[in-house]
Amino acid sequence: MVTILHGRRLASRLLAHRPRIAPQVRTAVAAPFQYEELFDLHANEVPTQYRKLSSDGVSTCTLPSGEKLLKVESEVLESLSHQAIVDIQHLFRPAHLEMLSNILKDPEASSNDRFVALELLKNACAAWL
Incomplete structure (x- = not known):
């Protein structure tokens, strides 16, 4: 069964079911803003040309x-x-190219590591053409 309430009766019913607010309301105080760098770029500086x-x-x-x-x-x-x-899209930094070269020279690198490094170097060479 649906009861339809009008006017003051509806308002008084809605107000009766509202949540009660505690008499002592505490306000939150935000901490002061302090800027922090997102990345520590100075920890691993790479000389860029x-x-x-x-x-x-x-x-x-x-x-x-x-x-x-x-x-x-x-x-x-x-x-x-x-x-x-x-x-x-097409160029690698010299430091990255050197890392790929080191993978090819590393005797402990897996065949998969060497394959990926060689393909990336081939792509870098093709990009210059």
Whole structure:
């Protein structure tokens, strides 16, 4: 059997079933924010060689307040992101290539380890073509 309540009777029934709040409410105090680095990049620093693609379309300008801004044309950003994606997809860092080479030279490496290292080196060579 379904009872339909209207107006004040419905409101009084709903309020009767609400959870009771304790008279002493404690408020939580958040700890102060402290920045922590996500990765410990300084623990295993790898010297990285960089190459300059171009400085065309890159300039600086000075605001009336004296602040210097770097101005980069959108075509330069597009070219940079394209080259970065190509490099990420096809090139290995020299340190990584050296690790693959060491696997091939290691007498204790399994045949599977050698196969994977050799295939990765072949892919790296093909990427330069």
